[in-house]
Amino acid sequence: MRTFHSRATVLSAAATAVLALALTACGGEDTGTKSAGPANSSAPTAESAGSSQSTGTARTSGAVKDTAAAKGTGSAKGSTAKGSTGTASSSAATCTTKDVTISAAYRGGPPYTHIVLTAKNTSGHSCRLNGFPEIQFLESHKENVPAVAKSKPAAPVVLTSGAPAYALVKLSDGGVDEDNEPVTAFSVTLTGGGGMATVKAPGSEGIAVDPAKSATGYWTYELRNGADDF
Numbered sequence: 001m002r003t004f005h006s007r008a009t010v011l012s013a014a015a016t017a018v019l020a021l022a023l024t025a026c027g028g029e030d031t032g033t034k035s036a037g038p039a040n041s042s043a044p045t046a047e048s049a050g051s052s053q054s055t056g057t058a059r060t061s062g063a064v065k066d067t068a069a070a071k072g073t074g075s076a077k078g079s080t081a082k083g084s085t086g087t088a089s090s091s092a093a094t095c096t097t098k099d100v101t102i103s104a105a106y107r108g109g110p111p112y113t114h115i116v117l118t119a120k121n122t123s124g125h126s127c128r129l130n131g132f133p134e135i136q137f138l139e140s141h142k143e144n145v146p147a148v149a150k151s152k153p154a155a156p157v158v159l160t161s162g163a164p165a166y167a168l169v170k171l172s173d174g175g176v177d178e179d180n181e182p183v184t185a186f187s188v189t190l191t192g193g194g195g196m197a198t199v200k201a202p203g204s205e206g207i208a209v210d211p212a213k214s215a216t217g218y219w220t221y222e223l224r225n226g227a228d229d230f
Contacts, residue, residue: 095127097195111174121159129157129219131191151217168217172210180208
């Protein structure tokens with residue numbers, strides 16, 4: 001009987017130990033599974049959220065910058081395109097003899113074959129000089145001095161207040177055998193209804209004009225090589 005009781009006690013203790021080990025093993029597996037689960041599930045969530053926020057912000061700011069730049073550029077181009085040159089040319093009134101003062105000066109040295117007319121705007125407002133000066137040197141020759149086509153500028157001359165324009169005028173070829181006539185004053189008519197002005201010839205003795213050789217250039221902002229060489 002003592003032997004049976006001893007064996008029963010040993011078996012009972014062994015069974016208890018085995019059960020405890022089994023429970024411990026089971027508990028360890030549950031704990032490991034639970035701790036791994038949240039870690040794995042939280043990692044992709046964080047990455048998804050971060051990626052979504054970053055992409056959304058970049059796209060939004062890019063669109064705003066592009067829109068602002070486009071508007072700015074368009075506005076700037078619009079302002080530049082509406083420059084004052086075209087507006088001034090179309091709106092400026094024709095210069096009259098009340099708006100400009102016309103004077104004459106020698107061009108080059110003797111023999112004086114050319115003079116330069118200067119029309120200075122003294123009106124206090126902008127005005128437009130049309131075409132060329134219509135010149136009559138002599139009472140005996142009522143026709144206007146012919147204009148040189150190559151001198152015509154690409155656009156009308158618009159003078160702001162105080163600004164000058166110029167026209168080169170040929171008097172003769174400078175030959176001693178020419179049929180020249182002395183001129184101390186002559187008339188200049190402004191094209192387009194600007195009226196007529198009397199201009200004093202330069203020099204104390206006036207100028208020598210050959211009506212068959214005389215010619216005039218168009219009004220320009222400045223005398224140009226080539227276009228105003230005749």
